[in-house]
Amino acid sequence: MPYTRLPSSALRVTGADRLDFVQGQMTGNVKAAPTPGLVEGCFLNVRGQIEQVARVYRRADDLYLHLDAGQAEPLAARLRRYIIFDQVELQDVSSTLATVHLWNEALSGWDPRGPDAQSFELGGGTVLVGRINRTGTPGLDLHYLQAHETAVLAALDGEERPLEALEAARIEAGLPDVVQDRWQGFLPQEVGLERAVAVRKGCYVGQEIMARLEARGATRYQLTRLSGEDLPPYTDVTVDGRVVGRTGASTGAHTLARLRKDLDPGQPLLVGQRPATFLPDAQPAS
Known part of the structure; x- marks a missing residue:
């Protein structure tokens, strides 16, 4: 089965x-998750803007927060500011664990009809596995001890695909990644992360802003995709010289973009100096 190593x-x-x-x-409702279970959520500032995004695995004895590379230390620093009388301990396990993404759910020990998070024996040790869509089709994130990596990868018995291929598939599918697209500082609803916000849960940092957005029913921006040639990433999108958004990661032919919702799909867009058009299935609402 094809797999890709994830910097984590x-x-x-x-x-x-x-x-x-x-x-x-966090914005996700981890209390509503089963044990074991999996919830995606954002960690916001008081203005409702994204600081970090994590996938939280609820287990019997702990919570495991999986993040992009380099995100554990700043998130731990943020969380420690809020620990007052709470009986909570944080451990950065980035140096002892590793993760690969399997491009499908064909893994010995995994029950496709089971919960989104499962643990079982593989390669001589216990692995934690979560159902994650990173390519437009559900696959599996497989978490394991780095010391067991050789045995775990041998048990996969599949082709390793580069991270660039996984990123290209993600962009083609229109799936946001806060770190790779550099969406920190934006509202979740502006960058396609509505699914990570549980609007009926209790209070959390930034919850008041999320409640106001829910009552108002819309944001001024939304995530969409653009097509063109040699489209640059992380670049302003303009219409008649007016900045209307910004691109995230790009394959060159396609790029994700945070754009104003009031744009006419027929308007000519520029990404830097490169012309771009809306993809047919990703036009902003008028």
Whole structure:
């Protein structure tokens, strides 16, 4: 089966108050997840803007927070600012764990009809596996001890694909990645992360802004995709010299973009100096 190694970081949260504490920090409803279970959520500032995004695995004895590379340390620093009387311990396990993404769900030990998070034996050790869509089709994130990597990868018995191929598939599918697209500082709803916001859960940092957006029903920006030739990433999108958005990551032919919703799909767009058009299935609402 094809797989790709994911540059990652991770936090392990333990202690009697771990569930209440993390629940009060993120937009996802980890309390609603089964055990084992998996929830995606954003960690916001008081203005409702994204600081970090994590996939949180709820397990019997801990919470495992899987993040992009380099994100565990700043998230741990943020969380420690809010620990007052809470019985919570944070452990950065980035140096001991590794992750690969399997491009499909064909893995021995994985039950496709089971929950989104499962643990079982593979390659001589216990692995944690989560159902994650990174390409437009559900696949699996496989977390394991780095010491077991040789045995785990041998058990996969598949072709390794480069990270660039996984990124291209993600962009083609129109799936956001806050770190790779550099969406930190934006509202979740502006960059395609509505799914990571549980609007009916209790209070958390930034919740008041999320409630206002829910009541108003819309943001001024949304995530879309553009097509063109040699489209640059992380570049202003303009219409008649007016900045109307910004691109995220790009394959050259396609790029994700945070764009104003009031644009006419027929308007000529420029990404830097390169002309671009809306993809047919990704036009902003008028």
